[in-house]
Amino acid sequence: MRMKIIYGLIGLILSFSISAATPYVQTGTVSTYVPRTGMTIINNTQYQVNANTICRQVIRRGELGPILSEGQSIGFNFNKELGQVPQISEVWILSN
Numbered sequence: 001m002r003m004k005i006i007y008g009l010i011g012l013i014l015s016f017s018i019s020a021a022t023p024y025v026q027t028g029t030v031s032t033y034v035p036r037t038g039m040t041i042i043n044n045t046q047y048q049v050n051a052n053t054i055c056r057q058v059i060r061r062g063e064l065g066p067i068l069s070e071g072q073s074i075g076f077n078f079n080k081e082l083g084q085v086p087q088i089s090e091v092w093i094l095s096n
Contacts, residue, residue: 022075023056023075023090023092024075024076024077024090024091024092025076025077025078026042026075026076026077026078027073027074027075027076027094028042028043028045028073028074028076029042029043029071029072029073029074030042030068030069030070030071030072030074031043031044031070031071032070033049033068033069033070035067038050039085040068040088042074042076045086046085046086047076047078047085047086047087047088048085048086048087048088049068049087049088049091050087052087052089053087053088053089053090053091054089054090054091055090055091055093056090056091056092056093057092057093068091072093072094073093073094073095074091074092074093074094075091075092075094076088076089076090076091076092077089077090
């Protein structure tokens with residue numbers, strides 16, 4: 001009985017360590033980014049990026065927000081309100 005409990009606990013611990021979640025929900029490649037308006041196209045879907053978007057990368061001093069590049073792979077989370085373009089809330093720059 002004691003061994004079953006020990007093996008059960010070991011299995012539970014291993015299952016938690018194996019299924020580590022990524023911090024972002026979506027991934028994609030930026031095909032268009034217009035810094036002046038924040039309009040961004042990722043995988044043929046339009047999103048909005050602005051100064052409230054949290055960028056999970058090193059940002060150079062003086063930059064006001066995330067700078068995305070066409071062809072860049074990213075992970076991101078977004079908020080969508082009815083009738084509005086989805087707003088990217090957080091973005092991770094992934095290595096290409």
